Amino acid sequence: MKKTIKKICFFIISLVILTLLFPGLKVFGETEITETLGARYYVEENVETNFLRSGIVHVKDKAMSSTDESGMSAGGSDSSGGTVIANQFYPQSVNVLTVPSQSGVKVVNWTLTNPLGWTLATVRELAKDFEKNNPGWKVVAAINGDFFDIKGTGALPYQTNGVTVSNGEVLRPITNNATIGFTNNGTENSLVAGKNFQVGQHQLDVFDNNGEIIASFAINSFNTEPDEGETNLYFTFPYLENGERKEQTQVVPPENSYTVISPIRGLAMSANKFYGKGKINVVGEERTLTLGQFAIVTKNAELKALLAQNVLIRIQQPVIGDYAECDNIIGGGVTLVLNGEGYNPTDFNRHPRTMVGRKADGTLVFATVDGRQVAKNMYGMLQEEMAALMLHYGCVEAYNLDGGGSTTMIIREGNNFRVVNSPSEDNERRDSNALLIVVPELTLNIAGITDHSLNLSMLTPQKEVVIDNVKVTVNNQTLLMEDNAVEFTNLAPSQSYEVTYTYDLTYQGLTRTMTGEPFTVRTGKTKPTVNKFTYELIDGEYIISWDYSDPDEIVTQAYIKIGTEIEFVREKTGSIAIPKNKVEGKTVNLIFKGDWDSDPSERFEFSYIAEEIKPVKKGCQLGASFYYLQTVLTVTAVLLIFKRRK
Known part of the structure; x- marks a missing residue:
């Protein structure tokens, strides 16, 4: 009993000492x-x-x-x-x-x-x-x-309530509450909030082929002819009238106009709020703009020298003030x-x-x-x-x-x-x-997959990221990716393979060797095999015969194609008779369609050309018979002569 009391006392004293020495220490699940x-x-x-x-x-x-x-x-x-x-x-x-x-x-x-x-x-x-x-x-x-x-009740429905800036693109420069x-x-200054959000006037940015801004120009006005030396923006915008959504359509004049018909993004928020980005499709042409399309009309000689078809441009209000660094x-x-x-x-x-x-x-x-x-x-x-x-x-x-x-x-x-x-x-x-x-x-994409092969690819990274020296390993084989693609062959059907890869990544001047996230792919099931596919002319008709194997039952459709005519094949073995005039001079194909049933699944289509069986000519057969008979008679005569001499 005394020993137990001593142990309890020692434990309590130790706990008190720990608490005094380390007041921040949590003991016994302290909440x-x-x-x-x-x-x-x-x-x-x-x-x-x-x-x-x-x-x-x-x-x-x-x-x-x-x-x-x-x-x-x-x-x-x-x-x-x-x-x-x-x-x-x-x-x-x-x-x-x-x-x-x-x-x-x-x-x-x-x-x-x-x-x-x-x-x-x-x-x-x-x-x-x-x-x-x-x-x-x-x-x-x-x-x-x-x-x-x-609920999509706005003039331009489903917008955010507040500001939307995405990777420097000022999609919506309108504040509602907090920003x-x-x-x-x-740095420790990773977030800016509670400040006054401000943007400048609309600005036109012109990009080069590398996506870099080479010049910027102020937009002076909207949907009206510019004065000498000025640049204006034309766009159709939506508005609400008694709760009904309507559009104020604009027509671009032919003179000094550069129109983006297929924008990357064209967001008309009101009569004086617009974000747009895209390549110029039309130059010097009158055109009625639909929602999202926009046009530059300019009498600025410096700007006109930069604008042409396929030049990338952007319209936005740049962020200024407290949020300029965000x-x-x-x-x-x-x-x-x-x-x-x-x-x-x-x-x-x-x-x-x-x-x-x-x-x-x-x-x-x-x-x-x-x-x-x-x-x-x-x-x-x-x-x-x-x-x-x-x-x-x-x-x-x-x-x-x-x-x-x-x-x-x-x-x-x-x-x-x-x-x-x-x-x-x-x-x-x-x-x-x-x-x-x-x-x-880096993200690797599956570009193609069959029963015996795997094709992987990558997209060219954005300009701020450089990725090279990509090495991919599948089935204990390591290949260097070239031209953003790599192919592995001689794989087994219906088999799972792990894909691993390494690469060099350069970002903000620092290069690191990275190991990608491994993933598993599955090859397709066994490809169908054609054992026989022939056609033969018999009594004025072509007899088309076939025999194929589909061990994994992946063929969803099989048919014979003669020119443009199609005959569907219901069985794996069989034959059909086709009139002579429908076959002569045409290629006879056996076509399979189906699904590899791989992960991710991919459709396939194979085509096989029939082999023609040509009959042996009768003249040749008769000549052969005469030759055979002549040979037999000659041998017989020689034997008789030899026997008489004996």
């Missing part, structure tokens, strides 16, 4: 509660932690939050949770991304590529669209973005944290939430809170609870983004994306934009 503005937040359990590329970390926490407010619905629009009881803790499901501010990691505000307007898409679709249009970059993780015209900019400069800017909602403290709460309803913030060292924090799902212990948060959450994860400033059914976070897993939160509408909502965390990295 760290963050409190601000009457709200409290703590993590009950870490559900998962994922260490992604370039120091980016994702955590999923089961947490608890409370507020000193009361009376509102505890689960937001899910009323099954009753009303909020002041200072009572409610369960929360929280996902957090921490993104270090460093070279080679960017935050991009991305919208779905649509030449003539805005198109809603899920966060995963936006991530895939970015990679498709930005070779040399990969999305590591992403969250949903700004509030937007969800949040990302410098992507690798290459990606998004609209947001209320301020949650400012100068390390919770900030003036104004939103007292619980919803699913999406947030962004910054730590003192420049690390960016992206967070989502699930809500409206009381049965899943997902209650959502009001503003002061959000502030406590962002303070808990180390933010010195933080801001609200679009939430509710839009709240979504994805992370990359191999070549796919996983939604890590629980969207409140049971599926991903389609949004106007998303914030993507991207890194420079």
